[in-house]
Amino acid sequence: MNNIKIKTVDLSKWYGKIIGLNSFNLEISSGITGLVGPNGSGKSTFFKLAIGSLKPKTGQILVLDQNPWMNQKLLSNIGFCPDYDNLSDEATGKEFLDLVGGLHGLKGTSLKTRINEVSEIVGMKDELYRKIGGYSKGMRQRIKIAGSILHNPKLLLLDEPLSGADPNVRKSLINLIKSLNENLGHDIIVSSHVLYEIERMTSKIALIYKGRAIASGEISDIRNLIDEHPHNIIIVGSKIEELAKKLLEKKYTISVGFQDDRKKIKVQVSKPDEFFDNITELITELNCEIEQMYSLDDNLEAVFNYLVER
Amino acid sequence: MAIDRIKYRSWTGEKSSHFRRVFAIVKSIFIQKIKSKGILIILIIGFFLAHAFPIIFGALIPHEELTAEMMVADNFFSYLKNGFLVLFTILLVSLVCSDLISQDLKDKSFVLYFSRPIKTLDYLSGKIGGAIVIISIFTFFPFIIYCLVIIGTQTGNDYSGSLGILGKTVIVGILTTVFFVLYGTMISSFTKKKTYAGIGIFMSFFVLIIIGNIFSTFDQNWILISPINLLFYSYDIIYGIEIPLNLNLNIIGILLSCIIFIPFVITFLQTYKKEVGR
Amino acid sequence: MSEITNNITKILALIKYSTRKILFKKRIIIAFLILLTVIAVMGYAGAQDTDRLTTGSDLLGMLVVWFFMPAISMIYGCSVIRDEIEDKSITQVITSPINKIYAYLSYYISLTICLCLMNIVIITLGFISFFAQKGIDGQAISIYTTFLGLVILGVFVYSSLFLLTSVVFKRPIYFGLFFVFIWEGSIGTIPGSIQKFSINFYLRSIGSEQLEYIIINQATDIPTSLIIILSSIVIMIILGSIIFNRKEFP
Numbered sequence: 122m123n124n125i126k127i128k129t130v131d132l133s134k135w136y137g138k139i140i141g142l143n144s145f146n147l148e149i150s151s152g153i154t155g156l157v158g159p160n161g162s163g164k165s166t167f168f169k170l171a172i173g174s175l176k177p178k179t180g181q182i183l184v185l186d187q188n189p190w191m192n193q194k195l196l197s198n199i200g201f202c203p204d205y206d207n208l209s210d211e212a213t214g215k216e217f218l219d220l221v222g223g224l225h226g227l228k229g230t231s232l233k234t235r236i237n238e239v240s241e242i243v244g245m246k247d248e249l250y251r252k253i254g255g256y257s258k259g260m261r262q263r264i265k266i267a268g269s270i271l272h273n274p275k276l277l278l279l280d281e282p283l284s285g286a287d288p289n290v291r292k293s294l295i296n297l298i299k300s301l302n303e304n305l306g307h308d309i310i311v312s313s314h315v316l317y318e319i320e321r322m323t324s325k326i327a328l329i330y331k332g333r334a335i336a337s338g339e340i341s342d343i344r345n346l347i348d349e350h351p352h353n354i355i356i357v358g359s360k361i362e363e364l365a366k367k368l369l370e371k372k373y374t375i376s377v378g379f380q381d382d383r384k385k386i387k388v389q390v391s392k393p394d395e396f397f398d399n400i401t402e403l404i405t406e407l408n409c410e411i412e413q414m415y416s417l418d419d420n421l422e423a424v425f426n427y428l429v430e431r
Numbered sequence: 432m433a434i435d436r437i438k439y440r441s442w443t444g445e446k447s448s449h450f451r452r453v454f455a456i457v458k459s460i461f462i463q464k465i466k467s468k469g470i471l472i473i474l475i476i477g478f479f480l481a482h483a484f485p486i487i488f489g490a491l492i493p494h495e496e497l498t499a500e501m502m503v504a505d506n507f508f509s510y511l512k513n514g515f516l517v518l519f520t521i522l523l524v525s526l527v528c529s530d531l532i533s534q535d536l537k538d539k540s541f542v543l544y545f546s547r548p549i550k551t552l553d554y555l556s557g558k559i560g561g562a563i564v565i566i567s568i569f570t571f572f573p574f575i576i577y578c579l580v581i582i583g584t585q586t587g588n589d590y591s592g593s594l595g596i597l598g599k600t601v602i603v604g605i606l607t608t609v610f611f612v613l614y615g616t617m618i619s620s621f622t623k624k625k626t627y628a629g630i631g632i633f634m635s636f637f638v639l640i641i642i643g644n645i646f647s648t649f650d651q652n653w654i655l656i657s658p659i660n661l662l663f664y665s666y667d668i669i670y671g672i673e674i675p676l677n678l679n680l681n682i683i684g685i686l687l688s689c690i691i692f693i694p695f696v697i698t699f700l701q702t703y704k705k706e707v708g709r
Numbered sequence: 710m711s712e713i714t715n716n717i718t719k720i721l722a723l724i725k726y727s728t729r730k731i732l733f734k735k736r737i738i739i740a741f742l743i744l745l746t747v748i749a750v751m752g753y754a755g756a757q758d759t760d761r762l763t764t765g766s767d768l769l770g771m772l773v774v775w776f777f778m779p780a781i782s783m784i785y786g787c788s789v790i791r792d793e794i795e796d797k798s799i800t801q802v803i804t805s806p807i808n809k810i811y812a813y814l815s816y817y818i819s820l821t822i823c824l825c826l827m828n829i830v831i832i833t834l835g836f837i838s839f840f841a842q843k844g845i846d847g848q849a850i851s852i853y854t855t856f857l858g859l860v861i862l863g864v865f866v867y868s869s870l871f872l873l874t875s876v877v878f879k880r881p882i883y884f885g886l887f888f889v890f891i892w893e894g895s896i897g898t899i900p901g902s903i904q905k906f907s908i909n910f911y912l913r914s915i916g917s918e919q920l921e922y923i924i925i926n927q928a929t930d931i932p933t934s935l936i937i938i939l940s941s942i943v944i945m946i947i948l949g950s951i952i953f954n955r956k957e958f959p
Contacts, residue, residue: 136959169958169959172803172804174800174803174804174957174958174959175957175958175959176957191809191954191955193805193806193807193808193809194806195806196804196805196806197806199804201800201804203797203800205797205800206797207796207797207798207799207800207801208798209730209796209798211733211734216726217801219722220722220723220726220801221801221805222722223718223719223721223722223723223725223726224719224722224723224801224802224805224806224807225719225805225806226715226716226718226719226806227718228718228722268801469883518891626880626882627736629882629886630784630882630886633886633890634780637776637890637894638746638776641771641772641776642746642750645750645754645768645771645772646750646753646754648759649753649754649757649759
């Protein structure tokens with residue numbers, strides 16, 4: 122139990138008719154854990170329940186073995202970086218960190234020293250005295266992360282820290298997040314709707330979809346699920362009938378069906394890797410002219426749909 | 432290869448269906464406002480308190496014809512000078528006009544408008560037009576209905592006098608509507624926050640009323656600083672009712688022109704800055 | 710002991726932040742406009758041939774105590790917490806280990822400090838612009854101190870009310886407008902029992918005992934008025950802090 126940072130048991134939260142979380146069961150242990158799900162899946166609701174700004178309707182959530190609702194003391198051990206912009210444009214970065222530090226009981230020289238430390242860590246030391254209104258997106262994310270680690274919390278909750286950032290900024294933020302865990306020992310839960318971004322930070326993820334935790338574990342296990350579940354591929358072109366006949370002979374083909382007209386087929390395969398290895402050979406052999414070929418399932422939504430249907 | 436000069440000639444044709452562009456803005460404002468619960472509540476409650484009771488009582492009380500005194504008498508039975516009408520008009524204008532320009536300032540929607548063949552005047556015509564349509568539901572049409580009901584239930588046979596009063600009431604209705612809408616739109620053009628615009632409209636009326644009342648103890652003409660008193664005396668002039676002798680007619684005329692034209696000019700200048708990208 | 714020091718540090722940090730936000734935002738223009746209006750009106754009135762004490766106290770009462778002070782308390786009181794909830798900057802406060810009840814009290818303290826400051830400046834400069842032309846003597850000072858006291862008391866009670874409404878309602882400003890302009894301004898001055906449900910009545914009662922220039926029907930005596938006002942402040946602060954403590958922030 123010591124290793125479990127957050128535990129939820131049948132946790133549910135709804136806002137009128139909208140369900141945020143639905144019998145959500147999850148255990149998150151130490152290290153970096155990625156919370157992955159499409160937009161509207163309940164990631165932010167989960168974080169808000171974890172920091173006690175929302176009260177569960179049913180079920181239970183324990184953060185560091187404590188109930189976070191109306192438990193302000195627990196927040197001295199949690200750092201939260203929200204996905205929305207909660208910064209005041211008129212304040213400077215220094216003023217923002219002064220406020221955050223003050224609210225955590227830091228003052229005087231210890232606050233000043235700590236602000237210098239964290240601004241160094243996030244790479245914002247030279248920008249502290251500029252107004253937040255003049256910060257770029259990446260700088261705003263950094264200062265928010267600085268605010269969340271200022272009081273040296275045990276657990277960091279980062280809600281979509283990479284959203285809206287350009288590729289260079291994403292790279293530097295990913296490195297920062299990794300170093301916060303590797304070098305400074307923070308346990309981190311980071312959310313995103315993009316699997317490959319999380320992959321670069323951690324191998325442990327939890328998949329969340331329509332308010333439910335549908336899978337958790339190592340990324341390699343999740344990846345295998347994508348590869349193991351039947352793939353649907355669309356092929357558009359000429360001499361498609363011959364291609365369809367040939368595909369039906371293959372062991373990896375589950376089904377072939379014609380769409381709309383005879384120029385388009387939907388192929389369902391059990392082993393997409395083998396399919397893609399062989400298809401070019403088949404096309405060359407039959408002298409087909411392929412206009413389009415794309416997979417319907419090579420995305421997170423398809424994995425979720427697959428997992429939900431199981 | 433030499434650079435080809437771009438042969439630019441400004442277009443001198445006529446914009447087609449230009450009125451439809453302005454109408455589109457009017458229509459969108461009207462639909463947006465009429466769907467608002469707050470505005471509907473004010474309209475309904477205000478209509479009952481400010482219009483329904485006077486209309487019903489006016490119809491029931493025997494009367495020979497529609498007279499100017501019935502419209503603007505300085506007593507409880509006056510239709511146009513009653514407190515509920517003033518209060519609900521100010522409330523309605525605060526709700527309707529507060530986000531007319533301020534919302535576009537906040538959302539930076541001027542780019543959307545001025546990237547079309549729309550000028551500042553077209554934009555303002557649409558916005559003010561839409562607000563006028565909504566406000567006139569309270570400050571124009573009920574006035575006409577009142578007059579028609581009184582005329583329809585009069586016992587006398589002289590309809591020409593009554594129709595004359597009806598004609599003057601049309602002018603009064605237009606004046607009232609335009610008076611409030613232009614002022615409200617001007618306040619809305621000063622801020623991005625519609626709440627502050629609403630407060631500003633509401634408070635400024637009250638502040639001017641209080642200052643007018645205070646200063647009028649020193650000189651009666653100061654009462655005209657209050658927009659409500661200015662409007663009431665304008666009604667008296669339109670209906671041919673005698674106004675206090677120590678009030679200067681010229682001041683009334685000047686102030687009335689100012690309160691109609693100056694807000695429009697200020698709003699135009701504020702909006703024109705956005706058209707030219709400042 | 711260290712926990713107490715810790716809590717005081719947190720409270721002071723929030724008071725400092727909130728005070729700076731109130732005083733240094735563009736909205737301060739409203740207070741400046743009110744100041745200019747009061748100075749202009751009272752300065753003009755001071756130049757007229759009128760009874761010094763009656764007119765002076767009428768103006769201070771009508772302009773500042775019964776109108777601008779409640780209005781400015783409404784504008785700021787309804788927006789201090791509500792604006793932070795709307796723009797999500799309240800996240801810093803609700804995700805920090807400061808007890809939410811202390812956080813609410815911090816907002817209240819910063820609000821009253823700023824409003825007292827603004828109103829003291831307004832009433833002082835208004836007083837000077839009128840009485841400097843007419844002569845400042847003991848009676849004038851008595852009027853000034855009475856109205857100053859009423860303004861400060863009024864700030865405390867109106868702040869507690871509007872801060873409460875800002876955590877209860879999504880659009881507290883509409884309640885504020887109704888309360889200040891319709892309830893306090895009109896219904897609260899109707900003779901009879903109904904006026905006892907307005908804050909205005911108790912402030913006037915205190916003022917009428919101090920100054921012969923304020924005439925109010927069926928005034929309540931000073932101790933009763935003070936008890937009612939002070940208990941209202943305490944009740945509203947307690948209620949507001951409980952609601953804020955239990956409030957969800959989606």
